[in-house]
Amino acid sequence: MQPLKFKPIFMKRIWGGNALKTRYGFNIPDGDKIGELWCISDNRTAVSEVEGGSFDGIKLNELAKNYKDELYGEGKSYDRFPLLIKIIDANDKLSVQVHPDDDYAYKHENGDLGKTEMWYIIDAKPGAKLVCGLKEGTTKQQFKTLLDEGILEDCLNEVEVNPGDVIYIPSGMVHAIGDGILICEIQQNSDLTYRVYDYNRVDDNGNKRELHIDKALDVIDFNLKSDKIVPEYKKIEGGSIAKVVDSKYFKTDVIVVDSSLNIETNGTFNTLVVVDGECKLSYDNDTMHLKSGESMLVSASIDKYTVTGNCRLIRSYV
Structure with a gap:
């Protein structure tokens, strides 16, 4: 199975901007608030x-059903493709939210998956911040009181971020993306989000977005907080690599290509997102071009591929 490119899926969001057009050149009408590009879903x-x-024209779920050995590796199978890959343009701050784990989602969300995710910071304005958990000692009752008083910010653990930083967000951790940040997000294949607090914003029709406070309080781990991960790169032939996340749901590497770099799939699929620069991906006698902002799925049936160019890739696999 050849490496697969997909048509971009754009999601309008109340907090979205135009970075996907200005930075990556996607054809998006002026004035549209595009908050998310779903790269692989x-x-x-x-x-x-x-x-x-x-x-061409075939849906990913059809490929996964009809070519599962080629895509995942012999003997491996998933109900749906296990990862959801996005680029998020937070022109304004996102809601304060939390995601359930698999057990809770299965019981309360019609058998859906929970959601653990990670963020790679592509770009961030000076002083940009993220919320990654709660301040130490915050109790459930304190959280509810601050929420009722509209001052939830008092208990949130804020972290200032810079381009190149990584944040790991396990299920149960309260989190929020601040304004002026562009992110590559790797997550379980789930779109379950429990909003706790949305700054009383309204959409174009004057409607507030739905909150999910009861469910959020069920799943929040009040002891969870995290700090940013600054990748530590190891020099390899043709570039460098930093292994940034190693979880049971996915593993993620940041790869910098300086010239030409060989990558082995190790018997599993690879997802690639070009967050900066551009490159050519070669396997056997075929070559495919990837521009900045584009992504690709390399199947397990390809043992090794070569990336040539000058770029930064986010590689994920299970």
């Missing part, structure tokens, strides 16, 4: 469609 909300090549 087999989610119930939206399923990616192959663009180009011999599988």
Whole structure:
């Protein structure tokens, strides 16, 4: 199975901006608040469609069903493609939210998956901050009181971030993305979000977004907080690599390509997002071009591929 490119899926969000157009050149109408680009998705909300090549026009869920050994590796199987890959443009701050774990989601959300995720900071304005958990000692009752008084910020653990930083967000951790941040997000294939606090914002029709306070209080781990991960790069032939996340749900590396770099799949699929620069991906006698902002899915049936150019990649796999 050749490496797969997909048609971009754009999601309008109340907090979105135009960075996907200005930075990456996507054809987006002026004035549209695009908050998310779903790069690779087999989610119930939206399923990616192959663009180009011999599988042109085929949906990812169809490929996963009909070519699971080629895609995942022999003997491996998932109900749906296990990862959801996004680029998030937070022109304004996102809601304060939390995601359930698999057990809670299965019981309360019609058998859906929970959501553990990570963020790679592509760009951030000076002083930009994220919320990663709660201040030490915050209790459930204190949290509810501050929420009722509209001053939830008093208990949130804020972290200032810079381009290149990584944040790991396990299920149960309260979190929020601040304004002026562009992120590559790797997550479980789930779109379950419990909003706790949304700054009393309204949409274009004057409607507030739904909150999910009761469910959020069920799943919040009040002891969870995290700090940013500053990747530590190891020099390899043709570039450098930093292994930033190693969880049971996914593993993620940040790869910097300086010239030409060989990558082994190790018998599993690889997702690639080009967050900066551009490159060519070669396997056997075929070559495919990837521009900044584009992504690709390399199947387990390809043992090794070569990336040539000058770029920064986010690689994820299970």
